Amino acid sequence: MKVLILSRNIGLYSTQRLILECRKRGHNVQVVDPLTCNLIVDNHNPMVIDNSGMEIKADWVLPRIGSTATSYGAAIIRQFELKKIPVITSSQALLQARDKLIALQLLTKNNLPVPKTGLISPLECDANLIRREFEFPAIIKLLDSTHGLGVILSDSLQNGIAVSEAFVRMQKKFIIQKFIKESAGQDIRAFVVNGKIVASMLRKAPEGEYRSNMHRGSTGSHIELTTEEQEVILKASQTLGLEVSGVDIMRSEEGPLILEVNASPGLEGIESVTKVNVAGAIISYGDQLARSSLNG
Numbered sequence: 001m002k003v004l005i006l007s008r009n010i011g012l013y014s015t016q017r018l019i020l021e022c023r024k025r026g027h028n029v030q031v032v033d034p035l036t037c038n039l040i041v042d043n044h045n046p047m048v049i050d051n052s053g054m055e056i057k058a059d060w061v062l063p064r065i066g067s068t069a070t071s072y073g074a075a076i077i078r079q080f081e082l083k084k085i086p087v088i089t090s091s092q093a094l095l096q097a098r099d100k101l102i103a104l105q106l107l108t109k110n111n112l113p114v115p116k117t118g119l120i121s122p123l124e125c126d127a128n129l130i131r132r133e134f135e136f137p138a139i140i141k142l143l144d145s146t147h148g149l150g151v152i153l154s155d156s157l158q159n160g161i162a163v164s165e166a167f168v169r170m171q172k173k174f175i176i177q178k179f180i181k182e183s184a185g186q187d188i189r190a191f192v193v194n195g196k197i198v199a200s201m202l203r204k205a206p207e208g209e210y211r212s213n214m215h216r217g218s219t220g221s222h223i224e225l226t227t228e229e230q231e232v233i234l235k236a237s238q239t240l241g242l243e244v245s246g247v248d249i250m251r252s253e254e255g256p257l258i259l260e261v262n263a264s265p266g267l268e269g270i271e272s273v274t275k276v277n278v279a280g281a282i283i284s285y286g287d288q289l290a291r292s293s294l295n296g
Helices: 013-024 067-082 091-098 100-109 127-133 157-169 227-239 268-274 278-295
Strands: 002-007 028-032 038-040 047-049 060-064 117-119 138-146 149-154 174-178 186-193 196-204 219-222 244-252 255-262
Touching: 002 013, 002 067, 013 028, 013 060, 013 268, 013 278, 038 067, 047 067, 060 067, 060 278, 067 091, 091 100, 100 117, 100 138, 100 174, 100 227, 100 255, 117 127, 127 157, 138 157, 149 157, 157 174, 186 227, 186 268, 186 278, 196 227, 196 268, 196 278, 219 268, 227 244, 227 255, 268 278
Parallel strands: 002 028, 002 060
Antiparallel strands: 038 047, 117 174, 138 149, 138 174, 186 196, 186 244, 196 219, 244 255
8 A cells, every 4th residue: 555644754753663564564655744745726636746746645644743734734634635535634633633722622512521721811811810710730731832841830829820921921822721739740641543542651750840741751651541531531532533642631539631632642652661563553544444445
């Protein structure tokens, strides 16, 4: 099969693992930076053209699109959808998952548990609203945060108001979120492929750090999920329309709470900790989609 991986960085661990698993199966794999693609929208022959002027063709497409290319990347995905080429992550699912507020709204609409969250008006910071609705410490998070960047643990009401006022002044979209004290510095990452949890790990932040991202030096260990946690994780991925996702949850006194559903989760941490061939599971699913498309 001819497989197209949309990635801005061919050197990333995740991209390299996916290339390797494709080659193990004898596939012809091509990696293309989505920002270098051009589109021809046409009723009869919609095309995706690379920077050399050649039309990009594939049996199926695997988007690995980061936060720096979400909007344009979604347009590229949509073009392949117009051409009836199977894509592992749909354009709509990518957009829904990447916007943290939209994702949280969709999750709550489907009765899935999330931490209490507030979106502050971009026109004016309402200090009384923050004082009334949130206890401190609390989490203040930019909507486009990634790898823990733009995530702040605000330890007091005064600090929370000051940070919020600064973000409003800078015209940054952000949310305020309840801080789950009993799980401070740790969360669970579960990797979902085609409606199944293929791997899960507990991530623990280093001493003095509250963000449990592996990019920030957290350690991981294998963890067994409860039945309730499994149900929440699978429903969260399904709710956002994702067939491949990394679902982050936190154990709280109220039960599992969904922190984030990642449409392009990294493979290095989960594979190194669990020893599960997650990349292989993704490629096998893509092959399945392509065969179903050909037979359908």
